[in-house]
Amino acid sequence: RKEVEQDPGPFNVPEGATVAFNCTYSNSASQSFFWYRQDCRKEPKLLMSVYSSGNEDGRFTAQLNRASQYISLLIRDSKLSDSATYLCVVNGRGSTLGRLYFGRGTQLTVWP
């Protein structure tokens, strides 16, 4: 079983829509959680960290449910420029400390 499971989509939404992505992780000892964004044929870039209490950055809201080992990302008022692949990421623990575990990514296309 992969460390991070994510629905690959694709999600196709109109501009202005609200869209939510989810992922689950397998290591209950994980402490650090992130959403990365990857544009086509580009490198991943950090979108936001995910904190236990939930956090917001403009139109983006991230939430963590430790009991269910579940992470979510909500995008409100989608823009054309939000079209990308969104990667759910969890940090390793113990002997794998430092490495990042990535989900396969969820592809989002926002259309006009």
Next chain:
Amino acid sequence: GAGVSQSPRYKVAKRGQDVALRCDPISGHVSLFWYQQALGQGPEFLTYFQNEAQLDKSGLPSDRFFAERPEGSVSTLKIQRTQQEDSAVYLCASSLAGEGNEQFFGPGTRLTVL
């Protein structure tokens, strides 16, 4: 400012050839990571350096893969006797140090093995 750079950006190799991929991390970043990203998948961890010490190489898929960072800055990932299944994008990332610090990724090297 300068980010992580990688070279070459594209590499085509014939099966059985050896290749060397270079990563220049952000100046002052202690930690350096290599990941492999197959088409349609997320990046998969290969190996991790802290300064010149290779602390974790458990993600290297076979003994044909070798990485080094002899002076604690530039790193090279070498793949010997390349196989078609080695075709992927190889991403390098660097961070200040330790867990929790943001990893900054380079643009990757796209390796195609014919």
